[in-house]
Amino acid sequence: MKSLVLEEQHVLSLRDFPEISRAEATLGPRDVRIKLHTVGICGSDVHYYTHGRIGPFVITQPMILGHEGAGTVVEIGAEVTTLAVGDRVCMEPGLPDPNSRASRLGLYNVDPAVRFWATPPVHGILRPTCVHPENFTFKLPDTVSFAEAAMVEPLAVGVHAATKARIKPGDTAVVLGAGPIGLVTALSALAAGCARVYVADLSEKKLEIATSLSAAITPINVRSESPASVVARDTDGWGVDVVFEATGSAAAAARVFEPLCPGGCVVMIGGQPEPIQYDAGAAMIREARVENIFRYAHVFPRCVGMLASGAIDVKPLITRTFAFEDSVHAFVVAASAPASDVKMQIELPQ
Missing domain, CATH: 3.40.50.720 (NAD(P)-binding Rossmann-like Domain)
Structure with missing residues (x-):
């Protein structure tokens, strides 16, 4: 399945990435498989593209970009109870060790073992599907669009x-x-x-x-x-x-x-x-x-609730949308930092 891959600094390609297909072939009992619909371009994605690193996180091998996403559940694990096939969802991209001291204290975002999409060596979600735990996947009300839902991740900050x-x-x-x-x-x-x-x-x-x-x-x-x-x-x-x-x-x-x-x-x-x-x-x-603050913790449901009620409106911040086949060009544009743009997003084929 084609993915947007950062091959190395300044080099992007849209190509098949069989490694991720093999890694996510089996669904865990508490996991869901999500067909991606909309993925936002984050400043960190662009920084990896332009600089090849962020602090200690260095691109040493090809990595799929993207961590601000929304999509539709297409498969659920045997023990999943809160989500069903067809549910529209957004996903919290950082997965901590649930048994770590930080997680047990409720500080799961600062768990040193957290695995975060599109942070080396963890692949992101600019690809057709992804597998994610039920506990970090949040159902969307009908009043929240995929584009708005892909804004939940930055809004959470x-x-x-x-x-x-x-x-x-x-x-x-x-x-x-x-x-x-x-x-x-x-x-x-x-x-x-x-x-x-x-x-x-x-x-x-x-x-x-x-x-x-x-x-x-x-x-x-x-x-x-x-x-x-x-x-x-x-x-x-x-x-x-x-x-x-x-x-x-x-x-x-x-x-x-x-x-x-x-x-x-x-x-x-x-x-x-x-x-x-x-x-x-x-x-x-x-x-x-x-x-x-370091990213966020315990706020995704609050963000979804505020978007649903209209307490917060993020639609004016979405200033440009690209088709998935134009992903490489989208990153070139994002890297130029147009003054009139706030959030650029990529829509995947459905």
Whole structure:
């Protein structure tokens, strides 16, 4: 079956991949087989394509890309009870060791043994079918489309970040970065109860998209003004309750405390390739609480519920869709980082 394969850095191909067919030929008793419908292109997929590695995870052999997916159950294991053939589903891509200490503490996302789609040496899901455990596969209501369901994975990052922030009704927040993760974080902060969310970025196009999402979002173009100055002006110098760092930029991360109010919280979302400058004095005088997140845990059902109810609308973030046969071209486009695009997706043949 044809899969989108990263052969090595800068080299993609759409080809048969018999290894994965053999590996998933047998269905475990608590597994389901899913026919993929829609798969999102994540920044990590693009980074593996352009750089061949992310931190300690290095492409040393061909790997199938993709981990943001939705599809239809076509086969179930003998002991599966919550899903049936024909169910539309989305899938949480990280599988921990259920017996690990981290998992037993409920921190399964930081289990050192977690196996995550499209993270070497684990293959992703830009292919016709995949096999996945029932416990990490979630049934979709009729009101949630496959395209929206493929957004649950990035949305889960934003919901996890908002949960870590302990947002209260009426709080204010700054989100640094208007990429896909920054924008789902802004939506999650509003759904959690924020009265106002500032979104800061260099791209005017992305800020326009951010502004279109809600009247409660205020854009800040950091080319012309700083988040700290805008927030100080609007809050009589007090600051916002929460700052979300979603850029992965060392320069942005070094200034996260500037817009923060006393007693506020900073949530570090963006991955940093190198150690960053940290203003301990600015944190100290605010008694700032600092949270870090690694992917997400326990939030996929919440995300599906909010999409189903309309509490969060991710449709405006899906800015381009490609056919599966155009997957290689889709990654070339994604790697060029068009300013007007947020989330690109790939639809597989049905």
